[in-house]
């Protein structure tokens with residue numbers, strides 16, 4: 001059992017949790033993820049570690065309530081417990097020092113960039129974080145990201161704050177030389193269509209680009225193969241070989257299609273949650 | 283042994299075999315010849331004193347039968363259900379020459395089930411109601427709560443060590459939990475066996491992956507363990523590398539079975555983990571895992587369950603009983619049929635399995651006749667799901683994070699067979715992590731031998747005698 005020490009509502013459907021998990025907090029590195037289960041009959045879902053602190057033995061995760069499990073999780077309060085939590089899983093983000101590193105976060109993916117951008121900034125790299133959302137109310141962790149990176153670029157679809165347009169448009173301007181300058185490395189975390197758009201934006205420039213894949217997972221340890229992703233001409237298991245892969249090599253069509261395997265069941269589960277109101281089952 | 287009729291059992295996950303009653307069991311036990319030279323024992327990887335425990339049943343002395351069994355095999359209720367007795371003890375039984383062999387496996391199960399109904403304090407005459415006080419100062423860590431790890435932990439606890447078992451998943455049992463279905467091994471039996479271990483003082487910590495959450499070095503340096511046993515199994519599923527393997531509706535048998543067994547997809551939406559099955563399910567492979575998968579698919583509501591195997595029935599590696607049960611339940615078998623492509627529709631869902639017919643040629647490296655494709659014999663089996671049960675290899679997570687541990691090209695730990703000693707001092711390994719996917723009882727045997735070796739080595743370190 002893992003205690004929730006802090007909970008913040010970032011947007012109506014996005015919650016941040018700081019959780020006591022000493023061993024994970026000590027072992028975690030930027031880019032890794034955890035798998036958790038909320039109740040006895042619960043499924044295992046992967047979530048990126050947004051931040052960790054080995055001193056206090058805590059990790060921070062951000063969830064967007066899109067399915068039954070994330071809604072159950074979102075309903076938990078400070079002082080309550082998460083039933084199972086395992087990690088850190090996957091490999092840390094591995095980017096050489098010394099270049100201009102640009103993190104691109106779409107939606108709640110912005111949170112997943114937090115600890116990586118900070119560690120890159122702390123080791124002395126030039127860092128820029130580009131975050132985007134539909135409007136300014138849906139932006140996440142802007143203050144934290146501003147501290148964690150040297151430059152912060154905000155994009156909104158409606159122009160309610162920052163650059164009006166998609167993150168990829170802003171990224172393109174930078175690739176073309178706009179300040180704060182052409183990226184040497186790019187990391188994109190967010191919904192798959194957004195990561196695919198980033199991959200397409202950077203493909204021609206051949207700037208090394210990583211995307212953090214979050215396919216369907218069960219165990220997170222290489223045991224089920226449910227997380228297979230085609231990268232170039234090899235099949236990788238995202239949980240143990242990833243989660244970050246070369247964006248220009250990932251078969252996004254296949255990856256997006258595979259995430260739809262359980263669409264119907266996800267709807268069933270959500271409906272059941274609504275009709276029976278069985279949110280608090282932990 | 284009495285079993286439920288195929289029609290009755292094929293739509294639920296309750297156990298197929300019903301087990302003996304005492305009169306049946308005593309009658310069967312009477313058939314044992316009590317041979318001068320009990321060769322059956324040689325066929326048992328943990329050398330259960332077979333004629334002795336069977337004789338005790340015949341004499342209606344159940345406590346003695348249970349004691350004899352449990353001292354040799356810490357997981358009798360499980361092994362009595364899942365061991366391939368027909369190629370072990372029962373194959374060597376002298377009765378086999380003229381009649382059918384004594385049903386050793388069924389009797390083992392009977393004794394273990396009888397024992398489960400007794401008050402725990404009485405079990406095997408050991409006082410198991412309070413954890414034994416650690417008589418030895420050394421602590422031993424066990425990696426993986428599957429059969430090898432559980433048996434090793436149980437033996438070490440019995441020897442007086444304090445033992446901590448680290449399990450990566452959220453529940454202990456390893457393949458007994460995620461792989462073997464309820465209808466062959468009910469989970470309450472597994473839970474009971476694990477409970478017995480905990481009562482004997484074994485501590486089980488779930489949600490810790492050695493190699494990720496903690497390293498092997500940390501176990502020694504920070505946590506102060508004097509020895510570590512690796513029983514991490516062979517959990518990495520293999521795929522065939524044929525086109526269409528990533529279509530929606532293609533799963534490894536590991537994923538398929540884990541969703542059902544560990545995550546209880548059969549109870550969806552009462553449980554949150556789904557499984558999306560169509561009407562026709564093809565399982566590729568013909569081992570026990572393949573049989574478990576195909577029979578589970580029928581219980582999950584599939585109308586047709588198919589086994590597709592490139593070799594012939596003779597080369598099949600499943601237990602005879604599982605094959606037999608699968609036939610009874612209406613599974614369709616396609617022998618000498620090699621899948622070469624999985625076909626899908628525009629949206630990426632499986633529609634069929636393209637195969638080629640095979641014939642048997644000269645024996646290959648495994649000694650089995652090599653299947654050779656028959657030219658121009660391609661055909662398509664219409665399917666909605668394809669499940670791959672074509673083998674597993676050890677998980678590399680641990681090796682990647684630990685120096686000094688040698689592995690074979692196949693990723694198996696290099697370990698002495700008799701002791702489990704690896705290439706690193708005070709690190710031992712056994713079970714599927716060493717042999718590649720094998721049986722529960724072989725893993726149990728390896729766990730037991732490693733516990734003895736750990737005991738001997740730690741005694742040596744401490745300058746003790748016994």
Ligand code: FES
Nearest residue numbers: 220222224225239
């Ligand atoms: S999640 Fe099961 S192998 Fe990756």
